[in-house]
Amino acid sequence: MSKIGPQTQGGKGLKRKLKGRMIWPYIFILPFFIIYIAFNCYPLIYTFIISLNDWDGFSQPVSVGLANYKNIFTEDPYFLKSIGNTLFFMAFDIPIVIICGLILASVFNSRKLKGAGFFRTAVFLPYITIPVAIGVLFCLLFDWNSGTVNLILAKLGLIEEHINFLGVPRLARMIVVMMICWKYIGYHMIFFNAGISGISVELYEAADVDGASAFVKFTRITIPLLKPIIEYLVIMNIIWGFQLFDEPKVLFSSWTSSSGGSGLMGGPLKSCLTAIWYIYDTSFGSQMRYGKGAAAAYGTFLFILIFSLAAFVVMKIIGRKSGED
């Protein structure tokens, strides 16, 4: 930190001048705090107040206390279902993206393969594609009538009738998991890549001298040294996981159908309804229940807190145990 306290400098004039300058750090941070407080803090707090009311956004709000919370936790089955769906997706995709990302990064980092740069870019491409377009792409791939996957399977003679991937709850969920993995594996790979290139080569060379196998090097050097990155990614994945909305929303919007229908809210039997989708639909979609939507936002927040804290504690315990070995 640069010290511009008056003690370090001589002269009374300079002192006064520097004191005058101490206003600048505050001016520099002001825009951030003004915008953040006006458009993030304020809505967060105001959402809590709305959650205590019954309100459609137009008429006079009616104070109902905690009724909205009671509604989403005990009466409307779909809020908890949306949380359950979100957890289901995370239970599959977090291990997959982290393990695959880690393996890909360590395999393609250690050797100077031809075309590694092209490979890295290709794997990363899905991550920067518009999420809406990813939903549409998977809709095109797995559509019942015109889906590419169905057409290929039929051509190969593997299936007699087209599979309704997006219409059966269990299959639809698998497609969503696949979509998330397809999008995020590259991102995780890049992250681990940077982490691995930060590990000193000498460690691996010393292990080579001891005759360690690639597997031993991976589990004893790579994973322990990447632990901070893995922990960071797990926590962030939980926070991002609860924000899932764009891709599933578009995937089930029946984009490919010629009728231009509005599609299934939440996928077949609401099996792919996510937390944010529930909030959106309750407040701005099929219903205009702002209070209930706001309560669902705070409900979701509660689950984010619980699960990211739980993950944090579990990882600390695992970390301590493996440290004792």
Next chain:
Amino acid sequence: MTKKKFYKIVLFLIMILIALICLLPFYFMLIMSTQYTEDIYKGITFLPGRYLLENLKTVMNAHFEVYYKNSLIVAASATALSLIVSTMCGFSFAMYNFKGSKFLFAFVLVTMMIPTQLGLVAFVVEMKAIGWMNTLLPLIVPPAATGFGVYWMKNFIGSNFPKELMDSARIDGASEPGILFSIAVPCIKPAIASLGLMNFVTNWNSFLVPLIVLNKSETYTVPIGIINLNSAYRNDLAAKITALSIGIIPLLILFLLTAKTFISGITMGAVKE
């Protein structure tokens, strides 16, 4: 063949396979955009058809270029604003030891953990109250304050801008904003490029907020345009797919041209070296 060479070939094949999995959906999309709608339903083809121009004509008739213009305005101004806000704030946290700086920076870190979508309901009420519905402003001003941007700039400036430069500039009589904008900013150009790219992509991709605040087709951005293609073309799947391709390809090209800056930017924030 030696064992080592064999491994190398296997690895190379796996690499190709994975790259194919990542790229094929894009390829199918491009192929379909060159076909006649009826043919898409008939069966799979791996070669381009001859209907690309027809499809393009259909797309242009539906004013997809308006969505483009809106998305460009949103992404460019949101990025510029966010860069200014993040640089100023990051610079302040990195270079000054002012009262409350520790607490305020901790606040910035906490904001990174709170998803903005949770305040969505009240955010929309706020937008209605200040008359920002059906304007692009909700997509430009609020995203300018990102905790990530501040954190990232603070880290970069803290480790790349020497404090001696600040002191000598002060002795030369430079003002504090002068130091920031004419001495520090040129020193951190790579950071600005990376963060700018990341912000651009995030803002271009933004979906949930525009979905709610933009209800008039002349204010649609590209993502909203894409999901509303249904009502514009109805039965013409090929035209829809062509519009989708037009909607995403420029961003992919931008990424391909800047992949290195972009990728290093993403990891720089979280991986400390």
